[in-house]
Structures are given as structure tokens and as C-alpha cells.
Amino acid sequence: MPVHKSVSEIALSRVVPDPSEEEASLVSRARGGDRAAADTLVRRHLRDVYELALRLLNDPDLAQDVTQEAFVSALNGLPRFRGEASFRTWLMRITVNAARTAGRSRGRRREIDLRSALHVDDGSPDPSRRAVDLDEAARVDRELARLPGKQRLAVALRLKQGMSYSEIAVALDCSEGAARVNYHLGIKRLREALHETRL
């Protein structure tokens, strides 16, 4: 399990563009009260924010509330946004915090079947194949929901949001090494749990 900057960072640094200038312009306009810019930012990040909230809370209704709260906090708090991280990373951090607060208020985490909320991009027109994929997806999801908080977050941010370890570190307010370790521990635990359920 590497905790150093390795091929990963080097490879990504060549292909991942700098934070979008267009997004910076949208953020600047939204900060100045431009409703259309705020609307575009919401549209652009809505699915990621909702999905992250859903992953963290396993509760579609509460995830909607958290999504709303995260966007309101982020857009009304734009004067405090210094642009050190991308708007998206900042928004994810706000979402994580909002979900933690909502989760604490709600109490014990509910374990619910997310099959109705999930969509699997399998590209297969075969309904029976899709059903198998959905079952597998739901099984993975159940195990993902059982991971310890930090590992679940790191896996969700890395795989669902496509974030780099440095972005995860900002979103979770931890070191890059901790983000990487938590991701790999989460994946390892997930593989073990899935292996056990298949036996």
C-alpha cells in the first residue's frame, strides 16, 4: 500500500486539467449574485452531491435534505471560498460535513436496500443480465455501507466522485496519506466481506 506520491500522481498530473477557468468564472459570477451562474453550478454538481450524501447516509430522503443544505451553505458561503481547492472539492467537503451533522441528528444509520435508487451503467439491453448486475450492485452497496466511516468516505469519493487522494484529503480534512490508506483499507475489507458472502 503506497503512501508516497507515485506513478498515480505522476500519471494524473499529465492528463488532469487545472481547475476549469469556466468554473472559476461561474463561481465568481455566483458570488456576485448571478442566479444563472448559481443555477449552472447546482445543475453541474447536483448528482455528485446527492450521490455522495446517499452513500454516506443510506437514506434517499435525508440525502435530498443534505444536498439542499450543502448547496445553500456553499453558495451563500461563497464569500468565504478562497479558491485554494476547486469549487467541487470544497462542495464535497461541505456535503460530508452536512451529512455528518444530519447523520448525528438522525441517530443510528438505517440499512436500507438502495436498489431502487441505483442505476447501473452496464450497457446491456438484456433485462436478466441487468437484474443480475443490480443484485451484485446491491450486495456491494450493502457491504460498502458497512465499512467504517472514513474508509467508506474515501472509497466513495475515490470511486464515485473520481477524486484524487489530494482532493479527498481536502474534502475529509485529513492528510493525503490518510486518504490513501483509508481507501485501500476500505477496498481490502470490501473484497474480504464480498468473498465471505459468496462462500
Next chain:
Amino acid sequence: MKLGCDDVRDLAPDVLRGATSATVALAVREHAASCAECAAEIELIRTISRQHAPAPAGLHERVVAQIQQRARPRSHQRRVPLAIAATIALLLIGSRAFLPPPADEESAAVAPPVEGPAADEPVGPGWMTVESAWNSGAASLADLTEEQLKALLRELES
């Protein structure tokens, strides 16, 4: 390019979403072809990455409406304390009607220094401080001129 297991597992999510160069992607695939452990992990990553939870219908509208609704009161928030302060100040001035006017000497002795024109400075038209309003002997709001009221509000706002 030859990659080890740790690097392959680190890079796999980025390879699957097409965020690496073709050379890196090829190296990861070549490694996975000969390493069952990495291949299994990549398959798991693929399963998780393929799942999406589309935002429910109407959530976008709900979020945007909430942002606008919560943005609006901010302009009022500044006005409310100001209005309360103005009301209290004016009530104080109004209540002055029921108290005997303080003697000039006593007023001078207890009055804290106030920002405004010095005693020997010419007083501009409409100049009014809370202190001077208090001491003006105005029995009620009705006794203040419009200019004085405006000046008083300007002072409270500043």
C-alpha cells in the same frame, strides 16, 4: 512501462474513467492480465464505479428555490436590528416629554463626549445626534423636523 501491484491498484480507478494516458492504461491492463489479485480488485472497482444514483426529479428546482429563499432574508437581516435601534432611540426621545428637562450644568457634567461638531463649530443644517435629540427638548417624534429625523436615522445607520 512496468507497474507493481500497489501502483496498479492506485491507478485502476483513474484508468477505468479514462483519466490516464494510453501508456499508463495499457500498463495497468497488461499487469492485470497476469495478476489475479489485481484483476479481482479492478473488477470490484468497476462494479462500484458503474453504479450511479441519479438525482431525484425536482431536486434541482427545490435546491435552487431554497438558495434564493435563503439569500433574500440576508438583505433584511441588516435592516431589522437597525429598525429596532431606531425605534428604541425614538421612543427614548419621545419619553423625554415626561421627564423634567435637565439643568444645563448637570447635562454638561454627565454628558459623555459625542462625535459631532464641537460647541464652537457651526452646526450644519439637519445635524442631529441621539444626544442632541435627547437634549433638544423635543416632546415627541412630531416635534422633530423631517430633516432632524433623517439625520437621526443616518446617525443610527452609521
